[in-house]
Amino acid sequence: MNDAALKPQPAAFAEARAGILLPLPLKGPYDYRLSRPLARGTLVVAPLGPREALGAVWCECEGSLDDSKLKSAEVLEGAPRLPAALCDFIDWVAHYTLNPPGVVLALALRARQAFEPETMRTAYVRGRVTPSRTTAARTRVLSAVEDGLARSVSAIAEDANVTPQVVRGLIAAGALVETDLPEFAPLPAPDPDAASPTLSDEQRAAADALTAEIRAHHFSVALLDGITGSGKTETYFEAVAEALRQNRQILILMPEIALTVQFLDRFAERFGCRPAEWHSDLSQKERRRIYRAVLRGEARVVVGARSALFLPFSELGLIVVDEEHEQAYKQEDGVIYHARDMAVVRGRLEQCPVILASATPSLESYVNAASGRYLWLRLSNRHGDAVLPEIRLIDLRQTPPEPGRWISPPLEEALEMALASGEQAMLFLNRRGYAPLTLCGACGHKMVCRNCSAWLVEHRYHRKLACHHCGFEMPTPIQCPECKAEKSLVACGPGVERVAEEFARLYPEARMAIASSDTFHGPAETQAAIRAMAKREIDVLIGTQIMAKGHHFPQLTLVGVVDADLGGSDGDLRASERTFQLLHQVSGRAGRAAKPGIVLIQTRNPDDRVLKALASGDREAFFARECEERKRVHAPPFGRLAALILSSHDGEAVREAGRALARAHPAARGVTVWGPTPAFYQILRGRTRERLLVQADRAVDVQAYLRTWLERVKLPNSVRLAVDVDPVSFF
Numbered sequence: 066m067n068d069a070a071l072k073p074q075p076a077a078f079a080e081a082r083a084g085i086l087l088p089l090p091l092k093g094p095y096d097y098r099l100s101r102p103l104a105r106g107t108l109v110v111a112p113l114g115p116r117e118a119l120g121a122v123w124c125e126c127e128g129s130l131d132d133s134k135l136k137s138a139e140v141l142e143g144a145p146r147l148p149a150a151l152c153d154f155i156d157w158v159a160h161y162t163l164n165p166p167g168v169v170l171a172l173a174l175r176a177r178q179a180f181e182p183e184t185m186r187t188a189y190v191r192g193r194v195t196p197s198r199t200t201a202a203r204t205r206v207l208s209a210v211e212d213g214l215a216r217s218v219s220a221i222a223e224d225a226n227v228t229p230q231v232v233r234g235l236i237a238a239g240a241l242v243e244t245d246l247p248e249f250a251p252l253p254a255p256d257p258d259a260a261s262p263t264l265s266d267e268q269r270a271a272a273d274a275l276t277a278e279i280r281a282h283h284f285s286v287a288l289l290d291g292i293t294g295s296g297k298t299e300t301y302f303e304a305v306a307e308a309l310r311q312n313r314q315i316l317i318l319m320p321e322i323a324l325t326v327q328f329l330d331r332f333a334e335r336f337g338c339r340p341a342e343w344h345s346d347l348s349q350k351e352r353r354r355i356y357r358a359v360l361r362g363e364a365r366v367v368v369g370a371r372s373a374l375f376l377p378f379s380e381l382g383l384i385v386v387d388e389e390h391e392q393a394y395k396q397e398d399g400v401i402y403h404a405r406d407m408a409v410v411r412g413r414l415e416q417c418p419v420i421l422a423s424a425t426p427s428l429e430s431y432v433n434a435a436s437g438r439y440l441w442l443r444l445s446n447r448h449g450d451a452v453l454p455e456i457r458l459i460d461l462r463q464t465p466p467e468p469g470r471w472i473s474p475p476l477e478e479a480l481e482m483a484l485a486s487g488e489q490a491m492l493f494l495n496r497r498g499y500a501p502l503t504l505c506g507a508c509g510h511k512m513v514c515r516n517c518s519a520w521l522v523e524h525r526y527h528r529k530l531a532c533h534h535c536g537f538e539m540p541t542p543i544q545c546p547e548c549k550a551e552k553s554l555v556a557c558g559p560g561v562e563r564v565a566e567e568f569a570r571l572y573p574e575a576r577m578a579i580a581s582s583d584t585f586h587g588p589a590e591t592q593a594a595i596r597a598m599a600k601r602e603i604d605v606l607i608g609t610q611i612m613a614k615g616h617h618f619p620q621l622t623l624v625g626v627v628d629a630d631l632g633g634s635d636g637d638l639r640a641s642e643r644t645f646q647l648l649h650q651v652s653g654r655a656g657r658a659a660k661p662g663i664v665l666i667q668t669r670n671p672d673d674r675v676l677k678a679l680a681s682g683d684r685e686a687f688f689a690r691e692c693e694e695r696k697r698v699h700a701p702p703f704g705r706l707a708a709l710i711l712s713s714h715d716g717e718a719v720r721e722a723g724r725a726l727a728r729a730h731p732a733a734r735g736v737t738v739w740g741p742t743p744a745f746y747q748i749l750r751g752r753t754r755e756r757l758l759v760q761a762d763r764a765v766d767v768q769a770y771l772r773t774w775l776e777r778v779k780l781p782n783s784v785r786l787a788v789d790v791d792p793v794s795f796f
């Protein structure tokens with residue numbers, strides 16, 4: 066990443082007027098008059114046409130309009146202010162991703178109501194009156210409120226173990242009296258010394274290095290590179306504890322926050338309470354509560370999805386990016402950014418350490434660590450007596466399953482043994498639903514989405530076909546929509562549901578569950594399956610990549626990868642890296658406690674270098690090969706990429722726009738422009754898509770290049786342009 070040439074902004078302005086940034090796709094800040102000079106980041110309400118908008122004081126006035134001609138903006142009650150480093154971060158992200166700054170500001174103002182004055186709620190404390198009638202229940206209530214704390218009716222009832230009616234009776238009698246409490250109870254404060262573990266020597270060494278960075282109060286990046294089960298979490302918890310002792314705020318980023326139950330429990334064990342959470346499933350009220358708590362510094366530790374990067378921390382002392390290699394860190398809509406890279410940027414602007422943790426680091430981070438730019442902390446042993454599992458490839462050409470089945474004889478045998486000895490197993494297939502393709506046996510017609518050029522995936526339990534891109538669904542038809550043949554549609558290929566069906570037929574007695582992001586009854590069911598697996602209430606878990614990450618199942622000894630050849634043929638430059646990471650992570654679930662684990666990988670390409678590297682456990686050889694390959698084609702991290710994606714409901718307009726854009730590209734040393742070409746999914750959500758790709762040497766300022774280019778072309782209104790700097794997906 067190159068340093069953007071951004072104009073630094075002073076933290077305070079002398080004049081009672083300023084450029085106000087509004088959370089809207091405008092070119093830049095608008096000038097407004099203020100009642101007094103305000104610091105950068107101060108939130109105001111500004112008139113905008115017939116409306117009013119929330120905005121932030123951003124810079125000195127651009128124009129030279131007379132004060133009398135400027136509209137005035139009003140400061141919010143209590144003058145809440147986005148911290149200066151967050152304002153700089155917003156400018157930086159906007160510059161890097163080629164978005165208007167207001168659009169990025171919108172990411173940081175997601176909880177508008179958080180700035181409204183706090184409402185109070187009713188609570189009760191002991192009154193002067195002693196009730197004439199006493200019962201055991203009433204006595205319990207009166208002793209529960211003796212501590213003098215104000216509580217709601219339901220909280221008192223719960224503490225005293227009585228019904229709310231008993232509490233209300235005492236209110237009526239005057240024994241409890243009303244008082245006001247702030248709308249939200251304060252968040253519990255994590256205690257750095259609640260339960261410190263005894264670390265192994267290598268964990269201790271890594272933890273010491275991390276705590277030294279925290280104490281230094283400066284920016285640095287550490288790659289915590291430890292094999293699966295080596296205790297990366299325990300190790301970076303020591304850094305979290307140190308940052309807490311230093312009275313700093315801590316942000317822990319997770320790729321998929323909805324699936325971090327085990328993590329939250331572990332955090333609570335270590336620090337005595339759960340951290341604050343930030344993700345898209347929060348209710349409005351929770352959102353408002355957490356945002357406010359972060360802004361006021363009351364939230365000390367926040368665990369969040371990528372959007373948590375834009376929270377208004379004022380005392381940030383550490384950012385942890387867990388499973389830093391995860392593709393889920395890439396935001397693919399709206400402002401397209403990579404949360405791992407932006408975490409490093411925010412760390413630099415905040416002058417605080419950043420920890421990237423993974424067992425399979427991204428090639429980018431690996432290269433940065435190997436070159437000494439990042440601190441490289443390695444954990445090469447599993448915690449306790451656990452050892453890494455043995456990994457074996459099953460050649461499906463030699464020992465194929467019967468036609469229409471997916472579990473090969475060697476895998477079946479291994480499952481048999483695991484079940485017979487009372488151990489747990491996991492079958493992994495990175496494909497949701499029952500079958501990825503439904504085809505008419507009579508005429509060959511393929512069932513495709515009506516909005517996308519993609520196959521419809523059968524979900525047999527719900528008796529429907531679904532598009533995984535736009536959400537379109539239809540009941541599975543009885544006859545072919547094309548040739549009208551009855552019952553001619555056949556399911557092709559396996560999804561997790563189909564493997565589960567086969568498994569259930571083989572082992573009707575075994576307790577089995579499916580874990581996939583669209584399991585029958587939603588994410589709660591997946592979480593329940595993960596909990597049940599941890600508690601040994603099920604024998605076999607069958608699932609998608611959801612189970613690959615971070616989970617710790619001590620009794621799991623066998624992992625079967627149903628189809629390792631999936632995803633190898635995307636034709637994108639990160640396909641091998643991704644396959645390696647995913648299969649390695651899945652394998653890492655096996656044998657995490659006393660019993661050794663085994664991983665069986667079914668493939669038709671046992672000579673594939675990725676699979677060979679996996680089986681031999683030779684990660685360094687894999688990275689070395691992958692680096693050579695990327696160097697050869699000037700791919701990241703040895704070169705830069707940016708994608709331009711044009712889309713429109715009008716196919717001809719988008720193709721013409723693609724050609725016009727390509728013709729206008731500036732010639733520059735070290736830059737090659739490819740395309741336009743139809744995107745892999747040529748049509749998504751009804752929009753036809755064309756792609757162009759910019760490939761540049763590392764020294765090239767890609768943002769400047771793109772700006773020059775895009776200023777030359779005026780696209781028709783019907784065509785939308787998305788800029789994806791450092792793309793990770795090429796669809």
Ligand code: ADP
Pocket residue numbers: 262263264265268291292293294295296297298299300448615617
């Ligand atoms: P990783 O994230 O590297 O895969 P984890 O942090 O999940 O590994 O650790 C694996 C298991 O080992 C967890 O159950 C964790 O609680 C346990 N563990 C790791 N280090 C220690 C330690 N020093 N003391 C006690 N338990 C530990």
Ligand code: ZN
Pocket residue numbers: 514515516517519532533534535536537750
């Ligand atoms: Zn679709």
